[in-house]
Amino acid sequence: MVTTITEWYRNVVVTATTGCRLDLQLISTHARNAEYNPKRFAAVIMRIREPKTTALIFASGKMVVTGAKAQRDAWTACRKFSRILQKLGFSTEIADFKVQNIVSSFDCKFPIRLEGIALAKFGSVSYEPELFPGLVYRVQIPKVVVLMFASGKVVLTGAKSKDDIYRAFSAIWPWLQGFRVIHDKSISQTNGH
Template sequence: MSTMGSGELGREIELSEIIEALSAEFDIEANTHGDSTVTIRLEEGGPAFTLYRTGSFQIRGTESREALFEAKEDLLDALQEIGVEFDEVPFRQNNAVYLADFGTEIQLETLAIHLGLENVEYEPEQFPGVIYRPPELGTVMLIFASGKSIISGTISREEAKKSESHLQAQILQIG
């Protein structure tokens, strides 16, 4: 699983000053995207923090909801340590991506027909997988010929497991 969340500092920030101050305190990686956005990592291989001049931020690349909220605290602690002031910071988990491996090759054309063309997008010349939106589940699944699948559209591990079980049953039906 990989999670993403976003928050708001409630004030504008000067990104070049933030990068300079964080670089003096931490061994950070920083990639600027113009003068209004920067993506940093406070530790190698750690979550990515995208900061916007407006004071909003996103966190990507944590493996659980708990780790996402811990990463938020790490970011806020680092910002406070370099003197950035802010009040209460609203933050929420926006998305999670779950991975499934069905352990078998999948005939994507056969699967697309079996799942019902009204619930599937399959254009192999555009994308190498089936995009499946089961109407009863509300998730989106990207299914690849290798037997691997990406499940998104929910932050609930239980809903992702339900989607995985549903897809497993469909794969077993087509043999």
């Protein structure tokens, strides 16, 4: 059973601006852990180890940072990317910091009867196993999309805050428990399995 936040895995995606235009060619040739191929993508891809994150840095000064485990880590990463740019001579200052998406996942530690949830018609549920193995549930408040898999793995995406994740989890946890697959050993033993 999921009982603590340590059992959750997250990816926080944020955007921010540096407050100045950037020379991407200069950044890619002088910064470590930076790559730039303008024919393939219009941004420098830069990585740092702590917190382990990746930034897409655009000439306009806009930045997308992904890979952080928490909003605080995403802010720290933005500041570190900004410092790297400052060392290259750019007059950067982080502004317009905004969480765009938080993706969270966890394992219920038990299998789930997805067909049962789909047949119960709980709100906005979509389950088409021939197209996608997971059940898709759209929580309205907060606006979060939940992907549930028969294995018991669950992914929540579209959240803007940790509170959104907790509220969506609170909405789905009773279903997950109510539609858990219970293995009856006495039945499987009598069938010779």
